[in-house]
Amino acid sequence: MEIMYRTARLAATVSALVAMSGLAAPAVEPTILNNLVTELLDLETPQTQAHRQYNFANPRAGWIFVSSAAAVRGAQSVKVILHTADGDVELAAHRDGRMAVHEAMRHLPAGEHTLSVHCEGGAALHGLVVRAIPEIVYPGLGYWTRQAMSRQSPYDWAFLKRIGIAENINVILERNFDASLDAVQWRQQGGKILTREGTHVMIKLRKESGQPFTADWAYEFLSGRPGLKRADRDGIMVSEFDGYGSQKDEYPALTEATQRLFSNPQFKGKVFNPYTVVLYRDEGGMAFVRELIKAGSKIVEERYLSEQPTEAEATALLSGWGIANLMKQYQKKMPDIQKHMIWNLGYMSAPPESLNTNPAVNYKVFMDMQLNCIANNPALAGLYGVMWYHSAYADEETLRWSAKLFRHYCIEGRRDMLGSDPYILPHIENPDFADGASGWNLSPATTGSMAVKHAAGYGRRQARYIGQSGAIENQGDYFLWTKRHADRPNTFSQPIKALEPGRLYSLKVITADYQELLSEKSTRAAHQLGIQIDNAVPAPRRSFQHVFGSDKLWLTYHFFVFRTKSDTATLTISDWVSDDHVYWPSEWGIQFNIEKWKKPGKTGGPVGRELMFSFIELQPYLED
Structure with missing residues (x-):
């Protein structure tokens, strides 16, 4: 999918770079596009040199997006190479007959990084964009049981590739095995796979064992989870931990187990991302997530919002306790916690559970408003990641819309609304018969x-x-x-x-x-x-x-x-x-x-x- 390069730059005539061949261009001052996306590099002049290096500075350990544009003919080629501590990675190879734009995402440490671009046979690189982007999670692959509300089900990986989900995310949350996913290829191209776990399983197994919930027991349970144990998986996402007091006696043991888990070299590079619900209310819970954050994991705050009767009420909900004020409560406990948080919005839009509760409101507009708030409200500046929960309760139209919203806000870094339809549907009156038979x-x-x-x-x-x-x-x-x-x-x-x-x-x-x-x-x-x-x-x-x-x-x-x-x-x-x-x-x-x-x-x-x-x-x- 072609990114929106500046027209003037795409139309520029090929000219020689002033610098000598192979000389690295210095990192430029980053440009903050919205709360989620920072532009680190945007090529202003086409590269016609055979070899050129470009430096950029990743502002935090996290995801970068690289898009290159080139038109090649015959034996010409353009290659984009990322230099990493683990070796060189080919991000793009433009050859005759291939698409003009190549895109890639990689998770990189904070600091300086270098791209090398090789133009062979007189080829030219016409566009190069590097952006720091959020973690974009798709939940949950392999959740087959309730995907019956569509002629397109099941939502396997092959289907997700067809509708544009695959190219606009960087993390898959795996519920069950999906034969259509080539996990090796996905991880080779930079994507990550987390496995979904539930606290209900942890509680059930602990009760069956007859043992108390200790740090030893929690460590044994967590270390045996496939997402942590398997070399071809990148960690776990666990549902759920709340601030209502129901788990307050377990948080000390979980905190100690987490310390032991991430001091073990076996789990280097893995993450334990907990789903959370107003966890700021529980001091023990916050101590638990601080330990996780210290180890590089993120917290996943659940916020499943229903449609409001008017657009003004919807805006007030999002800028209030629905999103922005909730974040401020967390920030009182831990400043800048948003930089370690994945905001988990709900896009349940069909039975058996739906946030599309008001037939007088356009649900796609409400989804647009939610990500627009996240992209613009100052309380969310630097948010680490976003996701929509979850695909088993979403119809295929909503899935396709979510991909476009990810693209608009999380990759292109836009601040404006994606759609132009009104919030209140103008087509029929009294769609829920709340006013009797009025209008019918x-x-x-x-x-x-x-x-x-x-x-x-x-x-x-x-x-x-x-x-x-x-x-x-x-x-x-x-x-x-x-x-x-x-x-x-x-x-x-x-x-x-x-x-x-x-x-x-x-x-x-x-x-x-x-x-x-x-x-x-x-x-x-x-x-x-x-x-x-x-x-x-x-x-x-x-x-x-x-x-x-x-x-x-x-x-x-x-x-x-x-x-x-x-x-x-x-x-x-x-x-x-x-x-x-x-x-x-x-x-x-x-x-x-x-x-x-x-x-x-x-x-x-x-x-x-x-x-x-x-x-x-x-x-x-x-x-x-």
Whole structure:
């Protein structure tokens, strides 16, 4: 992916460098681009000399990004070599027929470093950029169990390469083995692999052993973890350690075990990165992480934030306790702790757990706002790393968007927002029926077959991350109820506004069976419905249904993608499967339990079934 070189520099004519061939160019003053990225070198004049060296100063032990641009023909070539204490590393080899831009990431110690560029056969180097960038972590490779909410699952390494994740991260958090990952190649090109561990496993094994939690026991447990023990892995990330007092008796033993662990040459270069939750509240916990930081490990602070009702409230959350003020609390305990911290944002966006809790808000914009705050707020200056948690709860559109956000903020060093869509979705009104039937045109099949109702706690059952991280309590408890009739459907509709002709949009709907909710006896089966959108063309290969369970209830998550032909349209949803509906999942090869009544022009399910409709979200869909 081509980095944004300055146009004037790319267009410059080839000219000879003033310095003699092979003379190293001195390191230049670094330029801070945002809180995450510092530019260490940007070639101003194309190199036509056969050999040239460039010095740069890495401001801290951490990741650097090197991008080189060259156009070569025939036998010409351009090579970029990094000189390290362990030997020379070829970062790029430009040859005829290869891409014009090569990129590489390497983890380097702080201090002076040198690149050598060799131009052969009259070739020229037209661009060379070196930047200090954050650690960018992808969690978690090999987490197969719940990646069912997409036609693209499983999210194996081959898929992640296709959607742009692989080229925009430098650390993989491994949950389970993935045969499509060439771990040797990944590490040879500079990437790292950490394995995921859980404190619940540590607690379970300790209880089974019947032994007290001592430094000896903790050391034996930790030293046996694959990420520390295996030579082809770079460490562990352990979930989780909190400041609520639940682990206060264990922190002294963990601190001593950590000291012993990293004084052992066997674990040189390894890391033990703990997931943390407001750990600044616990002095013993802070002593534990200070020991880890001293050994070169980082802490991974969890912050999973839900959408806010307005953009102003979202901004206040991020600049307040959601991100910036939380960091300030840590800094009171340890100044500059952000330089040893990976900020772990949540991008759960689909069942069984979702931070996309408000169908009136564009979740991709909220994701953009979070990284924008991290890139710009002074409290986060020099932050060591970032990650989104975690892929098993994210749909493939969100994964693709996260790659673009990483690129924008963590590699290009941008301060502006990546997207231009509004925070509040302008397309439909009252998508959660919180205002009754306002904005909707209800057409009941018969008297009393359709109404807006309420069920306490139903929003939580829809996988909304409610009651934590700024979420609105009781959001999603209202729904539209229909009772299926034998002779005609119940339908509800409203105009769709502010569409861009030719653009892709997604429509999400969550359904459940009302009587199953009341009886707490539920059957795992997809609910069938009819969706009609005029002036639109369906995109079936991007659409899917996902049946998920939540607290004794089976629900259906409907995800429908379409391309609009006009700036307005009409959305009609029915509890029948109509002849001309555009949502026909059985033709798309999705495997789920379709009810036997599903036929064109028929009810699509048993007469008398009481369906619950909620979370009617219509928003722009990321096309590439």
